[in-house]
Amino acid sequence: MNSRLFDTVLVANRGEIAVRIIRTLRTLGITSVAVYSDADAAALHVSLADTAVRLGGAPAAESYLDIEAVIKACKASGAQAVHPGYGFLSENVDFARALEDAGIVFIGPPVHSINLMGDKIRSKNHVQSHQVPVVPGIAEPELSDEQLLAASARVGFPLLIKPSAGGGGKGMFAVDSAQQLPEALASARRTALKAFGDDTLFLERLVRNPRHIEVQILADAHGNTVHLGERECSLQRRHQKVIEEAPAPLFENLEHGAQIRERMGAAAVAAAQSVGYVGAGTVEFLVSDQTPDEFFFMEMNTRLQVEHPVTEEVVRVRGQKLDLVDWQVRIAAGQPLDFTQGEVALHGHAVEARLYAEDPSANFLPSIGTILAVREPDGVRVDSSLRDGLEISAHYDPMLSKLIAWAQDRSAALARLDRALEQNVVLGVLTNGEYLRLLLADEDVAAGRLDTNLIERKMGEFSFRAVGPRELALAAHLEYQSLPASITPWGARDGWRAGQHRPITQHFDDGHQIVETTLLPTAEGSLITVAGEQFIVKTVDAGLEINEERSTAKHALAADGSWWFSDHGWSAAVRKLSRENVLEQKLASRASQSGVHSPDVLSPMPGTVISVQVSDGQQVVAGQLLAIVEAMKMEHQLLAPADGIVRLAALNPGDTVKAKQVIATVEPLDVEAEEQPA
Structure with a gap:
């Protein structure tokens, strides 16, 4: 079959997914081409690939999101096809069109499928017309804030603001009242525009404490479409998945769960076929514990998912595992699926945990630095790009690796994953490893009682270990x-002296x-x-x-x-x-204990200024938003420490800042001058 595949494939991504794709290309005998930014010149995916091409500077806009640069890299390397991974350009319709115009195969769905399913408003309206159930709401193109505000009463509160383009939870905001809506809309538009280049929003009814269940599909260009069971992705923080598993424990614990699984799988297949989908994709649904027979279409991701390994670990076709990347390549090369829905079976249980560079004890502040040492566990699957000496920068997503455990049943898989997290060693940046273990130990998680708000409810119960x-x-x-050892007794630093040391x-x-x-x-x-x-x-x-x-x-x-x-x-x-250092910190501590606030507002870490909310010389109050800095795809709000007059540093949106760099200074008000009559 290899004679019908590509000779050379370019991987338009970085990190663990680039490594994972390159390894499959190697098993297929296909030459792999890596691309990289200046920040990733020494990355693992670069050294693993057969050849590598530099794209540009560290910011994604200058490298991984630069369509022209990726096309040039394809032509320079002789790549016949491009695998986009996930994130970056994977669901970018302009990128798919540019590849098509250049005569390069996009290892993904057709342009029209990306265009339709990549827009949540169009996709929601489209699948609804094909008898796929959707959440009630308002989904129309180009609605202004005023129109959304007016429509919110009809949708009802609580509601969810969602960007029409993109995914991954970016730009999604839950709103409980009409008073919160204007500010939430502004933030959602800003986030959506930056992340996806499109600030179109829509509203839908917020389903309280739902489960997030998604169905993996594969479709070839010959009219064959199959589903590969479902994944439970309900453990989320800020709409980002943290732990995923397959099959969904909800269906495993229900007497008629197999029937619901088949109905949901059929709905996913219908949604894919309605747009002529080709390749690997995921259809996402909301499901309530109270009425599991009732599920609602959320969106379709027209790409590989971060959590695809749990499906690969449990799905068997004629007793063998599937490699989804392998099938993406084969389908893109025109090969048909060589199995039917009836030959798909689920075997055992798999759970995946995402390891992030972040500090859970400090509200998950991203952590950057150099990996000093990494020791990954045996006995589980580890999808990773970590290596000693790797620089973890503020330019990209903070996910470091994924640990995937399989076992005959769910409890054994959870226990195996916990042991793997216990054995996993990453030195040089803070990680969420302890937090993941606390989640796995939670009684509701262990029992499979999951919903998308569980983490938010439980966070206050978690006690993180501190340095002791x-x-x-x-x-x-x-x-x-x-x-260093001294060459003379007089220079020795061992505390020696006559008598007691x-x-x-x-x-x-x-x-x-x-x-x-x-x-x-x-x-x-x-x-x-x-x-x-x-x-x-x-x-x-x-x-x-x-x-x-x-x-x-x-x-x-x-x-x-x-x-x-x-x-x-x-x-x-x-x-x-x-x-x-000691003197500086003691002086700062004394000032804090005496009730004197530091007038300086510092960036918590290296990042990019997204917006400045006040003007220089403006009077502000304690807690007022001054500026927003983004790092590792997360926004950090910088607030006024006290009432006063703000003096801004010479910074503009788009500027980069260092950790602990002064963004603004808030000068206290001159009370006496203020009280004197004019």
Whole structure:
């Protein structure tokens, strides 16, 4: 069959999905071409591909979203086809047309299918005309804010604002009242325009606590369409999926679940066939626990999904697994499906967890840095692009990898995934590993009682591990061990003096406060005191012992002097402070304790200025929105720390900022001058 496939395929993506596609192309004997931005020159997908072509600068708009640059890369490399992965240009109709005009095959659906299903308003109206049930709402093109406001009363509250273009939850806002709607519409338009280049919005009734269930379909160019069962994707945060599984536990726990599965699969096939769909796609539905027989079409994703591995792990055709990327390539090359719906079976259960570079304990603030060490678990599937030395930047999505566990039943799959997360080690950036394990341990998750609002309800119940005395003792010992050996006794930094040795004092930032440690070298290791608690730390066989117990924490030293720890899925950093650092932080802490707010408004991390909401010299009140900075596809609102007059830095939308860069300063009001009569 290979003689009918392509010789060379370009992968127009990055990260774990690019790696995953390149590996399938290799098994097919197809030459792979990677593309990359300046930020990804040393990325894993670049080194794995047979050849690689630079697209442009680090921002996606200058590289992965530059259609002309991708077309040029195709021509330069001789690529006959392009696999877009997901995100970026995967559902961009202009990109599909440009490839068609250039005589290059798009490994995806036809242009008209992308055009129709890529617009939520058109797709919703279209499938409704083909007897596919949809959520009540208003879905018309080019509605203004005023028209949406007027229509909201007919839709009813609570309602959901959704962008017509794109997906992934970006630009979606739940609104409980008419008073909240104007501001939510403005934010939704801004997000949709930036993410998709189209700020068209529509409204639909918000189904409280629904389940998000999607159906994978495959369709060839010869009129054959099949569905490959469903995935449960209800565990979401900010409309982004976190943990996905197949099959859906809702149907597994229902006496007539198999019948509902077939009805939903048939609806998905009907939706795909109604637009002449070709390739791999996903039809998404909302389902209520109370009435699982009643499901509503949400949208169709005309591409591969992030969560496709759970389908690959459970679907069997004539007893064999399917490779969806393999079939995407074969279908694009004109080959027909060689199996029927009756030959599709589901075997066992699979669960996937998405590992993100973020800090769950700080409202999921994205984390950037250099990967110092990565150790991925055995016994599960890991889709990853991580490697030692990889730079995690603020330019792209924060997802690092996906861990996928399969077992004969759901409880065993959940347990296997938890063990994998426990064993997974990533040093150099904070991750959500601990948070994922807390989710898996939740009693409702374990029982399969899922809905899209579960995470929001449960977040207050989760208690995240903080850096404690043990980690600080380990950091103090490691820091001492890393000191260069002196060539003279007088330069030695071991605390030696006549009589009793003088303890070595060190200060560390544990992420929340300054902690002082004292260390006394011993013949075997270090005697360390932290907050009145004593520890004996030794280096034994390239590992660490603390109070005669082997430490399970893995560690690495970053270029900025921070010691990184990873332990049972939890990750943290402890930074050694200089005397100057200690003084600065103590002065800042005293000012804060005395009730004096810092007048400076800082960016929490490197990012891009999206908007500036006030003008220089404007009077503002505490909590007022001053500016919005985006990093890793997330918006961060910067608020006024107190009442006063704002002085803006010389920044404009589109400008990049560094971590802790001053965005604005709020000067306190001159009360006496204000009270004097004019």
